[in-house]
Amino acid sequence: MEDEAVETPEELLAKQHRKEKKDLQAKIQRMKNAVPKNDKKKRKQLTEEIAKLEADLTQKHDEECRQLKSPTDTKVEEMLFGVETMKMEDEEQEEVKQPRVTKAQKRRDKKAAQEKEREIRIAEAAVQNLQGERHQEGLILAQKLAQQQLQIKEISSDGHCMYRAIEDQMPGLIMSVKELRSRTAEHMRSHADDFLPFLINPNTGDMYTTDEFEKYCSDMEHTAAWGGQLELRALTQALHVPIEVIQANSATIKIGEEFDSEPITLVYMHHAFGLGEHYNSVERLKDPANAEDS
Template sequence: MEEETVKTVETSEEQLAKQHRKEKKDMQAKIQSMKNAIPKNDKKRRKQLTEEIAKIEADLNQKHEEELRPLKSTADTEVEQVLNGVEAINMDDGEEEEGKQPRLTKAQKRRDKKAAEEKERESRIAEAEVENLQGVRHLEGLKLAQKLAQQQLQIKEISSDGHCMYRAIEDQLAQRSEPGLITCVKDLRSSSAEHMRGHADDFLPFLTNTNTGDMYTTDEFEKYCSDVEHTAAWGGQLELQALTQVLHLPIEVIQADSATIKIGEEFESQPITLVYMRHAYGLGEHYNSVEVLKDPASAEDG
């Protein structure tokens, strides 16, 4: 009798869990359909959609909790009754308690542990989504998208590996398809370092020892240039200044909260356009390339 009671409780929980999994799957399909129905550049509607999605998920979670509550209450009562029955039997036969009580208790603990782990996992996912949607990285991305849209451009993601500035320039040069241009990261680094060595007076005043505050010595400057050429040292405005002279091209750097930086304006060609991000990937500073803004409808189809 005790075994039948426990099996009945377990079967009911399994059926409800199966139903809940299906409802969550249907909800995810509905959410995806809602996302696909809104153009990517409709920021206002997408913000409203985020709030709608959060409400849909919260309502479903509340519904599931309400459905589980009476079942858990019933299960706890029935298990308690079974255990009490076992204890009564154990007054006459201690060996029977030893055989049955631990088995029932462990089964309940496994179910409780699994439910707690699932709830914690869902909570972590929800927190991550909120942080991503409301955090500084998301806000920075929105501002940049708005600025770029005015020029009919959008961000083209570049990998974050220490070479991002050079890879972004490499991508911009590849889009031009102009013969004679340096088009690989290794050559961009080498040419940048070579130009800095040959024009030390233009760069030394901007390089200081972080410990002493003094301007770089000749040896320190040479090490700096060597790192530019041979390592994955991050590039910055000094390297951009060198590359404008090497490539004879202007470079513009678009930022979310500051005016666009323009370097090499003495050159009249179409500028290389980079996007500077302060909060990308949780790693801090990062450069991306840009590309022509895609039509939302065709982007969805692709």
């Protein structure tokens, strides 16, 4: 009898990733179906919740892929083949005798099977991601940043990513995300003429009214509303510091060049997560040899 082909850790991880991604998409669809389309507030909350779910899953995938690829870390491989070896040993013992399986053992067996299935889904998603837009964008950004002796520093995707990245770049400022949002809103309110022409009502195509502009500023200050170039422009003026935004397939955007201080450097990613745009911070490029020792 021919020996059955043993799947590699990468193949097992790929299967795990594929199923986990599929399960998440099904869950997201159920969440979308449960929220009325005309309830804008709940739809907005839903969008943020979906972004968090996808971000968490992607972060988990990346971490487990790094573990699998690391020559000094065989944790994932041991988990995958350890579960397989235990299963084979159990089957051999089963041929000798058929003991009564307790409820506790059934629960343990079910948990082990679920864990193995999860690892397979992780691996599958990792393989898919290697050819995806997110991976290709990451490669281009890494090359651009390396020219400045920089690398990406991951920022959580929770709607506050732009402000968290700025907070990370200004450790001496001792200013929280909440304070940064407040300073941004305060500046925009006091310089409304500089920002109103760029804010258009998507339903009417008209420039924001005074009430709409106030709501925009209030949401920006008190919620996890996503920030963009308008908010960056306001922050450069409020903080008196230049900001540069590095992108993969576009020229670097520079804002507040009239200020002489060291610029804040952000990374703007179009394909970071399932819902798209995301800001990351940067840090000094680490020596690969030292990174392995740390």
